[in-house]
Amino acid sequence: xxxxxxxxxxxxxxxxxxxxxxxxxxxxxxxxxxxxxxxxxxxxxxxxxxxxxxxxxxxxxxxxxxxxxxxxxxxxxxxxxxxxxxxxxxxxxxxxxxxxxxxxxxxxxxxxxxxxxxxxxxxxxxxxxxxxxxx
Numbered sequence: 500x501x502x503x504x505x506x507x508x509x510x511x512x513x514x515x516x517x518x519x520x521x522x523x524x525x526x527x528x529x530x531x532x533x534x535x536x537x538x539x540x541x542x543x544x545x546x547x548x549x550x551x552x553x554x555x556x557x558x559x560x561x562x563x564x565x566x567x568x569x570x571x572x573x574x575x576x577x578x579x580x581x582x583x584x585x586x587x588x589x590x591x592x593x594x595x596x597x598x599x600x601x602x603x604x605x606x607x608x609x610x611x612x613x614x615x616x617x618x619x620x621x622x623x624x625x626x627x628x629x630x631x632x633x634x
Contacts, residue, residue, distance in 0.1 A: 502579045523614045524550050524562050530625045536632045546605070547598030551628075558631045559602050561611045567591055570613045 519541055528551065531538065538551045538560075545552050549559035565573035569588045576584050599609045608631055612624055 519550075521562070521564070521614075523564075523617050526621065527551065527560075527562060527617065527625065527628070530621070531628060531632075534625070534629055536629055538632065545607075546601045547595070553632055556632050557605075557607045558628075559607045559609050560628060561595070561609070562617065563595075563611060563613050565613050565615050568595065568613065570615060573613070573615045 524540075528538075528540065531551070538553050540551060541548050542552050542554070545554065545559055547559065547561070550562045551560040552558060563570070566575065567588065568574070569592050574588065576588070595611075599611070602609050610628060610631065617624055
């Protein structure tokens with residue numbers, strides 16, 4: 500099945516997909532900040548550059564999109580260029596597993612949430628994350 504857009508248009512569309520500061524990230528950060536939780540965002544000094552982190556509390560939080568990180572419930576593979584997308588998503592999953600193992604070796608608690616879980620249970624997840632940040 501051919502893509503309905505030209506290569507140039509598809510490239511333009513994909514270039515607008517955010518990798519940082521997504522709506523879900525902003526919502527989680529706002530809720531944590533309102534509870535007095537202080538954190539760093541996208542700290543490149545921590546393996547994997549977590550979305551939210553605290554070196555002091557040894558916590559790394561990843562907020563993942565269902566498509567890009569292969570959510571079992573909502574992740575899907577496009578019908579065009581299927582091999583490319585399967586490989587891409589599998590590499591994302593493998594890279595995250597390596598990063599989580601490295602963080603755990605360094606003593607970090609790793610929290611990882613899919614966007615579908617955040618949409619369904621934002622308050623519960625905020626409670627859970629807050630528990631790992633000592634005031």
